[in-house]
Amino acid sequence: MTTADAGLVSRGLVRRFGGITAVDGVDLAVPPGRITALIGPNGAGKSTLFDCLAGAARPDAGQVLLAGRDITRLPDHARARLGLARTFQQIAAFPGLTVEQNVRVGAEQRTGGTARGLLGLPAPGRAAARAATDRALRLLQLDQVRDWPADRLPTGALRLLELARALAATPRVLLLDEPAAGLDPAQTTRLGTVLRALAAEGLALLLVEHDVELVARLADTVYVMAAGRVIASGPVRRVLADPHVARAWGAA
């Protein structure tokens, strides 16, 4: 198995909506220890590809592999148990729960505890879930507000809560859908620091992001999509300097 195979890989992914081919034969690798970014103009197919990787949508053709295992037909909750976590563009915190309880839901997802209820988890599972919750709250600097109702958080902090919840599942692959949307500059800096630290620990990260400057600062590798296809990929500086990429952008 190569390093790339150890993370998340797509091969020849296709997803159609009626006459539109939103994702048109995409090969992509999200290797461990790296931040991979996916960019492209509106309607390029980024969200559709993301959904196919996360398990929210089924591709019409092609494969999704997690650590070499074919997960193409697995639903999202089964992917979560195998170590795939995602965040949502639309922030989806549980409003009736505290910040800590929201993050705890993420920790339970990996252990399968949600279905059995918190107290139904065996003690070692509970301790691991608590430790993962505490670590995620600390990393995102949310420990000060852990007892707040989640619906009292402003947008930026809610976005960080979303990330904390995904991290609490201790994933090996993390898919991030516009994680910087709604963050202030200090929060964006915090986000960047956390994502780099996670990559250094060996996590495989995929970032779908409109903020190209953030991508230039953070990502190791970038894929550029236009009209359902990958039109360029490689080291971020080289790809972003490619005039062909700039033209595709200008045409958007």
Ligand SMILES: Nc1ncnc2c1ncn2[C@@H]1O[C@H](COP(=O)(O)OP(=O)(O)OP(=O)(O)O)[C@@H](O)[C@H]1O
């Ligand atoms: N549920 C759907 N039904 C029909 N067409 C869809 C559906 N979802 C996406 N599409 C179409 O598929 C294409 C790709 O859309 P997608 O949302 O994946 O692009 P995107 O790159 O994520 O765009 P944006 O940056 O605006 O979010 C577009 O032409 C879009 O209209």
